Amino acid sequence: MSSDTKNKAFNKDGRRSGKGSDKSRPHDSAPAKPGFAARAAATKILAAVIDRKTPLDGMLDAEGGNPAYKALGESDRALVRAILNSALRHLPRIEATISSLLDSPLPEGARALHHVLVVGATQMLYLDVPDHSAVDLAVEQANRDPRNRRFAKLVNAILRRIGREKQDILEKVAGVPAMPAWFLSRLETAYGVAAALKISETQLEPAAIDLTVKSDAEGWAKRLNGVVLPTGGVRLAAFEGSIPSLEGFDKGEWWVQDAAASIPAKLFGSLAGKRVVDLCAAPGGKTAQLILAGAKVTALDQSANRLKRLSGNLARLGFEAETVGADMSKYQPDELFDAALLDAPCSSTGTTRRHPDVLWTKGPEDIAKLAALQERLLRHALTLVKPGGIVVFSNCSLDPEEGEDLVARLLADSDNVERVPIAASDWPGLEAAISPLGAFRTTPDMLPLTDGFASGLDGFYAVMLRRVR
Numbered sequence: 001m002s003s004d005t006k007n008k009a010f011n012k013d014g015r016r017s018g019k020g021s022d023k024s025r026p027h028d029s030a031p032a033k034p035g036f037a038a039r040a041a042a043t044k045i046l047a048a049v050i051d052r053k054t055p056l057d058g059m060l061d062a063e064g065g066n067p068a069y070k071a072l073g074e075s076d077r078a079l080v081r082a083i084l085n086s087a088l089r090h091l092p093r094i095e096a097t098i099s100s101l102l103d104s105p106l107p108e109g110a111r112a113l114h115h116v117l118v119v120g121a122t123q124m125l126y127l128d129v130p131d132h133s134a135v136d137l138a139v140e141q142a143n144r145d146p147r148n149r150r151f152a153k154l155v156n157a158i159l160r161r162i163g164r165e166k167q168d169i170l171e172k173v174a175g176v177p178a179m180p181a182w183f184l185s186r187l188e189t190a191y192g193v194a195a196a197l198k199i200s201e202t203q204l205e206p207a208a209i210d211l212t213v214k215s216d217a218e219g220w221a222k223r224l225n226g227v228v229l230p231t232g233g234v235r236l237a238a239f240e241g242s243i244p245s246l247e248g249f250d251k252g253e254w255w256v257q258d259a260a261a262s263i264p265a266k267l268f269g270s271l272a273g274k275r276v277v278d279l280c281a282a283p284g285g286k287t288a289q290l291i292l293a294g295a296k297v298t299a300l301d302q303s304a305n306r307l308k309r310l311s312g313n314l315a316r317l318g319f320e321a322e323t324v325g326a327d328m329s330k331y332q333p334d335e336l337f338d339a340a341l342l343d344a345p346c347s348s349t350g351t352t353r354r355h356p357d358v359l360w361t362k363g364p365e366d367i368a369k370l371a372a373l374q375e376r377l378l379r380h381a382l383t384l385v386k387p388g389g390i391v392v393f394s395n396c397s398l399d400p401e402e403g404e405d406l407v408a409r410l411l412a413d414s415d416n417v418e419r420v421p422i423a424a425s426d427w428p429g430l431e432a433a434i435s436p437l438g439a440f441r442t443t444p445d446m447l448p449l450t451d452g453f454a455s456g457l458d459g460f461y462a463v464m465l466r467r468v469r
Contacts, residue, residue: 032140032144033136033137033140035076035079035133035137036137036140036141037068037071037072037076038072038076038077038079038080038083039083039119039120039137039138039141040068040141041066041068041069041071041072041076041080042079042080042083042084042087042119043112043115043116043119043141044066044068045059045060045066045068045069045080045084046083046084046087046088046115046118046119047111047112047115048066049084049088049357049360049361050091050115050360051111053360053361053362054361055357055361056084056088056355056356056357056361057355057357060077060080060081060084079129082127083119083122083123083127084357085206085356086122086126086127087118087119087122087126088356088357088360089126089178089203089204089352089356090122090125090126090178090204091118091178091360092176092177092178092179092180093125093173093174093176093178094118094121094122094125095118096173096176097121097125097162097169097173098114098117098118098121098158100172101158101161101162102158110147110148110151112145112147112148113142113147113148113151113155116138116141116142116145116148116155117138117155117158117159119138120134120135120137120138120155120159120162121158121159121162124159124162124163124166125162125166125169125170131159131163131166134159135156135159135160135163138155138156138159139152139155139156139159141155142155177197177200178200178201178203178204179200179203179359180359180360182363182364183349183359184196184200186364186399187199187200187398190398190399190400191443195443195445198445199398199443199444199445199459201445202353202443202444202445202455202456203352203353203356203444205353205454205455205456206353206354206454207258207351207353207354207454207456207458208235208236208453208454208456209235209236209243209256210229210233210234210235210236210256210257210258210259210262210457211224211226211233211234211235211236211254211255211256211257212232212233212254212255212256212257212262212285212288212289213232213233213234213253213254214252214253214254214292214317217232217233217234220234220248220253220254221234223247223248224236224246224247224248225237225239226453227449227451227453229259229429229447230259230427230428230429230430230447231259231260231262231263231266231430232262232266233257233259233262234254235259235449235453235454237452237453238452238454243256249316250316252316252317252318252319255285255288255313255317256285257285258351258354258457258458259447259457259458260350260396260442260457260458260459260460261285261286261343261396261458261460262285262286262289263394263440263442263460263462264286264341264343264392264394264440264460264462265286265289265290265293265341265392266289266293267392267422267440267462267464268290268293268295268339268341268390268392269293270293270294271290271293271294271295271338271339272293272294272295273294273296274294274295274296274338274339275295275296275298275335275337275338275339276290276295276296276297276298276337276338276339276340276341277297277298277299277300277333277337277339277340277341277384278290278297278298278299278300278321278340278341279300279328279331279340279341279342279343279377279381279384280300280301280302280328280342280343280344280345280377281299281300281301281307281310281323282299282301282303282306282307282309282310283306283309283310283313284299284309284310284311284313284314285313286341286343287299287310287314287319287321288313288314288317288319290341291314291319291320291321292319295339296322297321297322298321298322298323298324298333298337299321299322299323299324300323300324300325300326300328300331301323301324301325302325302326302327302328303325304325307323307325310323311323328342328377328380328381329376329377329380331380331384333384336384336385336386336389337384337385337386337389338385338386338389338390339385339389339390339391339392340381340382340384340385340389340390340391340392341391341392341394342377342378342381342391342392342393342394343394343395344373344374344377344378344393344394344395345370345373345374345377345395346370346374346395346396346397346402347362347366347367347370347397347399347402348362348396348397349362349367349396349397349398349399349459350396350397350398350442350443350444350458350459350460351396351458351459352444353444353456353458354458367397367399367401367402368401370397370402371399371401371402371405371406374393374395374402374406375406375409375410378391378393378406378407378410379410379414381393382416382417382465382467385467386467387467387468387469388466388467388468389466389467390420390464390465390466390467391464391465391466391467392462392463392464392465393407393462393463393465394440394460394461394462394463395460395461396458396459396460397459397461398443398459402461403439403441403461403463404435404437404439404441404461407419407439407463407465415468416467416468416469417465417466417467417468418465418466418468419437419438419439419463419464419465419466420438420464420465420466421437421438421464422434422438422439422440422462422463422464423438429447430442430446430447432446433446438464439461439462439463440460440461440462440463441460441461442457442458442459442460443459444456444457444458444459
């Protein structure tokens with residue numbers, strides 16, 4: 001069972017909620033029960049993700065997010081985040097559970113009812129919320145919605161049965177792949193059935209917290225109760241508290257960066273005395289790596305707000321870079337660079353451990369559009385470096401259409417670009433991530449760890465290309 005089932009912080013949210021009721025009664029004007037607003041917000045946001053393909057991060061933003069979410073206190077916001085993350089990670093299994101307990105499918109147009117059931121079932125199957133609270137508040141939601149009021153008894157019956165049969169249900173749905181069919185099919189084609197199912201299972205676990213350190217990884221691992229990774233970074237053990245409260249944060253000794261995301265910038269090796277452009281640079285983790293490697297960096301991003309965030313992050317670390325606000329596809333420097341890093345906009349399907357909404361807000365058509373954009377950007381990036389200059393192209397997609405296929409097409413029709421193979425021997429502990437052609441391909445099921453440290457890393461693709469002339 002996912003580690004998000006162990007979060008005891010949410011036990012209190014059903015306080016004084018009483019027993020589930022099978023009485024369908026209109027009580028719109030009665031005061032809402034404690035915990036109701038959090039469940040209602042979770043249901044609204046889940047509907048926006050699933051039905052309207054709205055990204056989750058924006059709706060959970062403390063300033064510009066969903067109004068129902070912003071109106072909550074911090075403990076209720078934490079509960080909403082837990083419900084949504086768990087629901088989206090386990091959605092195929094939750095929906096299979098609900099379907100198996102219905103005598104007939106829900107009526108057409110009953111999407112609001114569907115989401116109420118999903119939110120209730122998520123709490124009962126995957127969070128430590130008392131069953132009676134989840135049932136009672138789901139029935140309350142049904143009763144307060146004129147569209148669902150007549151289904152209040154059904155909500156009560158379905159969720160009570162989930163409570164009675166919880167363990168049997170979890171065992172029965174354990175074999176249901178925890179990904180939408182369209183994406184699982186693409187993974188099976190790319191990696192094989194067994195590997196695709198392993199990736200699907202791995203993404204059920206929330207992502208670990210990884211740090212890129214300026215120096216002395218072993219020392220920081222000891223200070224912060226972490227472990228040194230094959231990438232040279234540090235993975236933290238589970239902890240309660242905030243990242244800024246940790247030793248070394250204020251002094252800029254490290255920054256948070258997933259292990260896989262730290263790989264592309266490391267491919268350059270030493271950059272002492274070289275001019276490097278970081279294209280699509282914000283929020284700045286890779287920019288900081290390039291500076292740490294000795295480069296004089298130009299950090300480019302189209303968004304002024306993102307560049308502002310990048311500058312703030314670099315200031316904390318004590319680093320400086322030239323920042324340029326520009327559309328990368330139109331950018332023309334006064335002087336060509338020695339190297340370029342293009343971590344391109346992508347479908348982000350390799351980051352579902354931390355962004356479980358991705359597979360529900362994206363589709364095959366999005367991958368095709370993003371792959372076409374990436375190819376245009378990569379071809380332009382190769383014009384920004386001197387003859388002999390290196391371009392590292394990367395993204396956090398698991399789909400070969402945005403990685404291997406794109407690069408193969410570029411190399412096939414261009415005589416001015418060549419691949420620079422990455423040697424597996426240079427990456428002890430990550431040899432399995434180096435493809436036969438010498439590119440990096442990480443998947444979430446890689447990097448197994450023990451001794452209480454979470455395994456896995458984001459799915460990433462990275463390749464080194466050289467401009468020939």
